[in-house]
Amino acid sequence: MSGRSAPPSETDPREVQGKSPRHTSPWIKFGVPVAVLIIVGAVLGGVLGTQLNKSSKNNNSSHPQSSTSLSPQQSSSYAVSLSSAREKLGRFATGTDTYGLPEYPSTTDPGLFGTPTFVPPQSSPPAAWPTDSFKPSNPQPTVVRSGRPRLIAPSYKWNALPSLISLDPYLRGWNDTIFGNATAVLNVPPKAFFLDGSSGALDTAREIKVRVKNLAYAYRMSNDSKYAERLWEELLNASGNGTTSFGTAGDNWNSNHFLDVAEFTAAFALAYDWVYDYWSQPRRTALMWSIISLGINKGVAAYNGASYGWWRTVNGNWNCVSNSGMIIGSLAILNDDPTGAATQMLNLALPNARSNCDLGVSNDGTWVETANYWYFGNTGHAEMASSLLTATGSDYQLLKSNPNFYLTGLYHIYVTGMTSLFNYGDHGPNKFSTTANCMMFYGTQYNQPFYTLFQRDRIDASEPTGLFWYDPSVSGGWWDNLPLDHYFSNNTDQWASMRTSWTDNDGLYVAMKAGTNSGHQNHNDLDSGDFVLDAMGQRFAGELGSADYNAPGYFDGGNASSPRWLYYRKRTEGQNTLVVNRQNQVLSAFPPTNFDSSNTTQGSSTVLSIPQDSTAFFTADLTNTYGGTSIHRGIRLLNGRRQVLLQDDISNAANAIQWRMHTNATVKFSTTSTTNDTATLELAGKTLVAQLLNVKNGLQFSTAAPVRYDSDPPLPAGGTDPENLGVTVLVVNIPAGSNSVQVVFNPQWVGFNSFISPKSVPVSQWSLRSHD
Structure with a gap:
């Protein structure tokens, strides 16, 4: 074009x-x-295939990476086989799942998909659009091509489309x-x-x-x-x-x-x-x-x-x-x-x-x-x-x-x-x-x-x-050589996502954000430290999304006392983060963040063997987010990306703090424990176990309804909160003082039970190798 x-x-x-x-x-x-x-x-x-191979240290398969290491006869045979496989494959995705994802x-054949590229036009497939002959030397916005159509799809594209x-x-x-x-x-x-x-x-x-x-x-x-x-x-x-x-x-x-x-x-x-x-x-x-x-x-x-x-x-x-x-x-x-x-x-x-x-x-x-x-x-x-x-x-x-x-x-x-x-x-x-x-x-x-x-x-x-x-x-395959993790560092946004695969939807996905709580055109929440967690094809920690756009004052979020911040789904308690003294986060806060990754990439095949030392983490100093209460929050992948650690280091807090996570799962506690340090989350036949580590000060899990605190200011006249049907809030009530709240999430992967108990390392000291 x-x-x-x-x-x-x-x-x-x-x-x-x-x-x-x-x-x-x-x-x-x-x-x-x-x-x-x-x-x-x-x-x-x-x-979809899933391979979380504990002993593997690379992404290579036993299939030939190219024909250069093969004999001429082998190379020719492989090329014919690959061409036949690609033709039979047609569309890369075999279908879509219940979420609409491919x-x-x-x-494990890296040659079936290959490196993303635009193939130069050839006389045989793959075909390309013909060259557009409309190439003005001095374009002007008020001088248009002759003939119709002229918008998005000119006649040369319509004419070429049947053949393509x-x-x-x-x-x-x-x-x-x-x-x-x-x-x-x-x-x-x-x-x-x-x-x-x-x-x-x-x-x-x-x-x-x-x-x-x-x-x-x-x-x-x-x-x-x-x-x-x-x-x-x-x-x-x-x-x-x-x-x-x-x-x-x-x-x-x-x-x-x-x-x-x-x-x-x-x-x-x-x-x-x-x-x-x-x-x-x-x-x-x-x-x-x-x-x-x-x-x-x-x-x-x-x-x-x-x-x-x-x-x-x-x-x-x-x-x-x-x-x-x-x-x-x-x-x-x-x-x-x-x-x-x-x-x-x-x-x-x-x-x-x-x-x-x-x-x-x-x-x-x-x-x-x-x-x-x-x-x-x-x-x-x-x-x-x-x-x-x-x-x-x-x-x-x-x-x-x-x-x-x-x-x-x-x-x-x-x-x-x-x-x-x-x-x-x-x-x-x-x-x-x-x-x-x-x-x-x-x-x-x-x-x-x-x-x-x-x-x-x-x-x-x-x-x-x-x-x-x-x-x-x-x-080619869009995922070829694409890192599994990425950090978005813009001051307004600051967030990161981490995963186990680009092509296996039953894997692990974790994302967390910080950034500023203002400057998003009244579409943001008070949600620094907020996270989501997908595992085994289910979202175990999820978002509630919009409230009622027609509610009084919903789009009035210009200052801390604005009515937007009275609605549950916009308040801090409606997020997967911490709530200090039952109060919203500071609207003007800007938390410093840190990120690092082993930079694991996926190759061109759809099956990825993850190295055991593969990891990534994202941390945020939420101190100014909570008006001076010293809180460092971090999330990281453990044990070859099979487990997730979420940690909050709290120093000399003057008020009680609540750890909150919204889930559609059924939450159960162990009947053999009097401290409820383990919560079992069951969702659509899948199980995620959340465990509190190094428990002190009587910390334990409990549950709460996804509704506003009874001490919250009243909603604006005529304002209502949508019901959050099917949602449970997993809670940890943290007393004033200093605490390190460490929660490890263990998805119950099929055929895997070698879970580890990670080291206790202050969030401020996390590094790629700090939990080896």
Whole structure:
């Protein structure tokens, strides 16, 4: 594609460092986003292999690494066998599990997947997109290519797609899914307008955007007018010209919640552009005026001081999505617009997006809001940049103005656990049209093929824009040579994740965060020291996510006494961390952190033998987080990554402290112990044993309900907390004074019982070898 950007540096972000049947966990219902992806994906069977080989010191297998050490006859035989195996494999993932994550075949053959790369175009498969002939020497945002479509998928891509679909199993599968989704809409009524409090009509806008993409795609690929006519019915209704009312006349797209305007505008723009040749002139005119009057004119007003234009100065999803809708809408009707609004909008939105949307990514790649809001912001950014590239021939520095934006894909990979995201903070409204397919766009633009390879096996990949962002010349296993651990050191974020494998979802995943408790656009929690833990295909320590977005004062978190911090899921007691004297953490705190890793990487095979000395740890000095109470918290992997140690060193605390962990597991205590120093957590047939070590001062486990303390200040008038059904809080009550609270988590791995009792080492003295 034209406009491909080189990465901002020569550093591969992957080098940056500082199965049994699975069941649906209750975290799916209560702990992860209630964010329905309107994507129909085939769920196939697949068994993953797990190897935690205690004696192994490397990742090599007995299979040949290359043909260089073989005789010519052996080399030829191996090459033929490998080619046959790859052809038979088709898609790398054999299916998806109950969490929607890909399952990979168990193989120790490093040649089957190989190093991530873009294979140069050849006369035989793998095929690639043809070269775009539209290459203006002096691109201008108001000078667009001739002909339609011009947004994301110009005609040369549509023309090449049938041939590519016949050659590529991923494109073929996505095409079938999109047609299935489009066909499913044919016999349902147009989406009705629905206003959901502080979330506006966003669900309505995004679901209509999904329908637009699928129906427009199906029409262009089949030339069957039934898809275009059903699309027109949807557009007629959403413009306020149908048989039922749709919002407020003249402001049908709800400008007071500008995300709604942006998403409706983008949907209408894609419908206008992708189906341009089918629409009659009166229909084109009607669509254009809807885009102008209900969309772009509202955007111009936002830039000219309207109260709903506050998003112009924020770095995050609001800026990305809002500017994206305005830019896509303007590009769609440019040269047709008799008012000049489209040109005016482009001149306003483009520099603003560079200055604000692009800063939604921190300098380590972390999204400034939360792991779930990454989807919203990056989808908007990618659709905006892609449309500019295809329509005008340049992204106008949207991909380069933040030199570290290219690391955002790395963040998404490491924040994805064995069951779900490290889903701290708010998760946002339903995703609908928002997917992670920006990974495929960024994979090409930043020359990071492992981004593309990572996303193409995900359940949300079957979506039209992602299909056009996918480069079918990509090859290899995205996990090849990828470190298992990563530390994100940006001052605002500061977090780390550690795991046992990239391809075995039944392994171990631990993530912990610190960073600042403010500066996340009121989507954060008071949660320094918060962690999640996945093992054996279950999330044993999980997040509660968003509370009620419509609750009074929910998005008012500007100071310590703001109402946001009264709601349980936002308070410190609603997190997997410590609570001092039943009080929230300090809002303005910034805890220093430390991280180290043995830098274990996975090879190209899907089975990883972990060296016994492989480890990683993350620590945080939470003293200023708790107003001067000296607390050092650390989490580390032990015993070849089979066990997890969580330790809190507390010095001279003036008040009682409570250790808290939220779980969907059934918690049981040993009937033979009077001190409850061991808790057995059972979840979906899997067992995790938590043990208190070096018990002093009468420390023991107990349980509590996931509700506010009875001593908490009252909720705002009319405010309520959502129920946390199926959740138990595992608790350790710690008296005032000095204590070292050491909890070791022992997943009950099949065929393994060689658990160790780690040394007692102060968190401040942890090192890679401190617990050998």
